[in-house]
Amino acid sequence: xxxxxxxxxxxxxxxxxxxxxxxxxxxxxxxxxxxxxxxxxxxxxxxxxxxxxxxxxxxxxxxxxxxxxxxxxxxxxxxxxxxxxxxxxxxxxxxxxxxxxxxxxxxxxxxxxxxxxxxxxxxxxxxxxxxxxxxxxxxxxxxxxxxxxxxxxxxxxxxxxxxxxxxxxxxxxxxxxxxxxxxxxxxxxxxxxxxxxxxxxxxxxxxxxxxxxxxxxxxxxxxxxxxxxxxxxxxxxxxxxxxxxxxxxxxxxxxxxxxxxxxxxxxxxxxxxxxxxxxxxxxxxxxx
Amino acid sequence: xxxxxxxxxxxxxxxxxxxxxxxxxxxxxxxxxxxxxxxxxxxxxxxxxxxxxxxxxxxxxxxxxxxxxxxxxxxxxxxxxxxxxxxxxxxxxxxxxxxxxxxxxxxxxxxxxxxxxxxxxxxxxxxxxxxxxxxxxxxxxxxxxxxxxxxxxxxxxxxxxxxxxxxxxxxxxxxxxxxxxxxxxxxxxxxxxxxxxxxxxxxxxxxxxxxxxxxxxxxxxxxxxxxxxxxxxxxxxxxxxxxxxxxxxxxxxxxxxxxxxxxxxxxxxxxxxxxxxxxxxxxxxxxxxxxxxxxxxxxxxxxxxxxxxxxxxxxxxxxxxxxxxxxxxxxxxxxxxxxxxxxxxxxxxxxxxxxxxxxxxxxxxxxxxxxxxxxxx
Numbered sequence: 001x002x003x004x005x006x007x008x009x010x011x012x013x014x015x016x017x018x019x020x021x022x023x024x025x026x027x028x029x030x031x032x033x034x035x036x037x038x039x040x041x042x043x044x045x046x047x048x049x050x051x052x053x054x055x056x057x058x059x060x061x062x063x064x065x066x067x068x069x070x071x072x073x074x075x076x077x078x079x080x081x082x083x084x085x086x087x088x089x090x091x092x093x094x095x096x097x098x099x100x101x102x103x104x105x106x107x108x109x110x111x112x113x114x115x116x117x118x119x120x121x122x123x124x125x126x127x128x129x130x131x132x133x134x135x136x137x138x139x140x141x142x143x144x145x146x147x148x149x150x151x152x153x154x155x156x157x158x159x160x161x162x163x164x165x166x167x168x169x170x171x172x173x174x175x176x177x178x179x180x181x182x183x184x185x186x187x188x189x190x191x192x193x194x195x196x197x198x199x200x201x202x203x204x205x206x207x208x209x210x211x212x213x214x215x216x217x218x219x220x221x222x223x224x225x226x227x228x229x230x231x232x233x234x235x236x237x238x239x240x241x242x243x244x245x246x247x248x249x250x251x252x253x254x255x256x257x258x259x260x261x262x263x264x265x266x267x268x269x270x271x272x273x274x275x276x277x278x279x280x281x282x283x284x285x286x287x288x
Numbered sequence: 289x290x291x292x293x294x295x296x297x298x299x300x301x302x303x304x305x306x307x308x309x310x311x312x313x314x315x316x317x318x319x320x321x322x323x324x325x326x327x328x329x330x331x332x333x334x335x336x337x338x339x340x341x342x343x344x345x346x347x348x349x350x351x352x353x354x355x356x357x358x359x360x361x362x363x364x365x366x367x368x369x370x371x372x373x374x375x376x377x378x379x380x381x382x383x384x385x386x387x388x389x390x391x392x393x394x395x396x397x398x399x400x401x402x403x404x405x406x407x408x409x410x411x412x413x414x415x416x417x418x419x420x421x422x423x424x425x426x427x428x429x430x431x432x433x434x435x436x437x438x439x440x441x442x443x444x445x446x447x448x449x450x451x452x453x454x455x456x457x458x459x460x461x462x463x464x465x466x467x468x469x470x471x472x473x474x475x476x477x478x479x480x481x482x483x484x485x486x487x488x489x490x491x492x493x494x495x496x497x498x499x500x501x502x503x504x505x506x507x508x509x510x511x512x513x514x515x516x517x518x519x520x521x522x523x524x525x526x527x528x529x530x531x532x533x534x535x536x537x538x539x540x541x542x543x544x545x546x547x548x549x550x551x552x553x554x555x556x557x558x559x560x561x562x563x564x565x566x567x568x569x570x571x572x573x574x575x576x577x578x579x580x581x582x583x584x585x586x587x588x589x590x591x592x593x594x595x596x597x598x599x600x601x602x603x604x605x606x607x608x609x610x611x612x613x614x615x616x617x618x619x620x621x622x623x624x625x626x627x628x629x630x631x632x633x634x635x636x637x638x639x640x641x642x643x644x645x646x647x648x649x650x651x652x653x654x655x656x657x658x659x660x661x662x663x664x665x
Contacts, residue, residue: 104474141599144629158542184394237547240556247545248545248548248565278557279550
């Protein structure tokens, strides 16, 4: 009952011996994610988590030895681009990059390269993926969501948690939650994920969480009108954001009068997608 | 991060783009000396990171070194859109026959750099896009391959540039691509690129550098002009905090950019005005949180503070300790409303409850309490 990750996910953690990498490896493992290997160049041969997870020097060696099919990246921004290329070249089909602060020109190279190789990247600058009860790849706190039939896709991190939490409070669960990240150029966008949710038999409804900057929400609205049969509810952050300022996320900026929250809200309403005023309102929009 | 005109043009020149002879001056005397060196007419241009310098009187012609001194003295005492003029660029004046536009920026939707040329130079490209979109030609550049020469020719032909200038134009386009690429720019723009005495010349230039790439450009990082940001924003950057000052009365400390924007939006929804955007980021430890609170409380407009932390990377107990640590160094009686949820949130809430802080369950509840506290103060 999910997209992208499930019980069959065999996860590799790039940057597993770093602070954040190790902290979240523990949490992912505790959640039940099948973590088969870690990579930190120069630390091959070590083990983490009380000798449960072997560390390798490269993704290629880790894949050969342990058959990983998904990778999550926790390495610092200056090394993240290389980590993505390394995973793609080692045959990893799904790469989830948590790292924030990857230069945008690097991401343009990454995206154009991965498109040619048909490798899926989620992120960067994202919280990752959660299929409640099955697998957690990234940093979304596992206990804030329960299994269910609502697909969640978001450009944000903590705002996504807010929505998962609001759903759980009223007993509504998620099929999969996908954090696509807050950068202007990322690996996976709204319409990619909407298409997957539409095709997933266990997803019945979808929540989309967008924000100011770019035009991905407008494209999502068009896609929903043309291709989706399942109901979608939306939330857009940044109604009070001043123009010309980057609101934390590299991609959250109103430039030259485009990327406004009001335009995105209007685009959704025009195709019959209800837009919540607060994250707490979303559960009511889904049942209403 | 925006670069000044003179900085941008120096980078352009390094990549073979012809720019007018000239130098930057911080005093009227220096401006006079530069004008003497150059001989003839010069243009005195204020170096301030705002648009519309010309219309505001910040760009003026001088026919002699003495006049250059007077003009520079006048411009150096100006303020343009609230920013002081600290430097002027003294450039040789060009005999301009015609003006075009050439720029490169990131096309988010196409996920590629886009090079834009227009037969209408000297005006804002967004204005041309609205008023006369036919004057604009765009080509996308494959980031893995770089700019191809045929693409430059296509641009030159597209804006009806006379054929005798195509070769020089291709050289400038290549230089601009190199400048954009090697500086990790989000924008590199020559406006106008002029034809003067049958030569192409980059008379004005602008670059915006990707903040996320500054780690590999320490030289560019040095060029940051701190006049364009308020002091608190400079201070916040030191601690790795993302902070934007606003005009309202409710200070916000939130983890995560999306949630920080949402917190601002909900404050407004319940009749308040946010005093700032502040994202303490992921994995924020006690020291960072303390710095964030100091910065928020440093704004005298702030009448209440809303702390909204949803724990993922950030741990609730660390946030709580940071808040208490900051309060010890900052004797403040501004009411604070805290809402912690997520990783180690229960521990964090307990720490704050023990310290007599107002806590809230939901975001709406927190926002309403903050608006009420700000109005009561």
